[in-house]
Amino acid sequence: MTFCCEMMRDKVEAKCDQHADSFDCPDCLIYHDPDPRDERYVLIIHDGGSSYIAIRYCPWCGTSLPGDVDDEDDTTA
Ligand SMILES: [Zn+2]
């Protein structure tokens, strides 16, 4: 698994002893869904549920991330 930057790796790979699920842990900011058909990075919203915002660019280094890129139409080249 490669990450765009150390910060991203740090956040995605952060493991907590007290919360098996990243969504339950207030210290977990980023969740990475590695599903090859639907890979994406999301920002966890700690509202007590499982809300999140899909992020398209790394908040730390600005690298564009895998995921839905429906506003990119460079496939016509
Ligand atoms: Zn990054």
Ligand SMILES: [Zn+2]
């Ligand atoms: Zn925790």
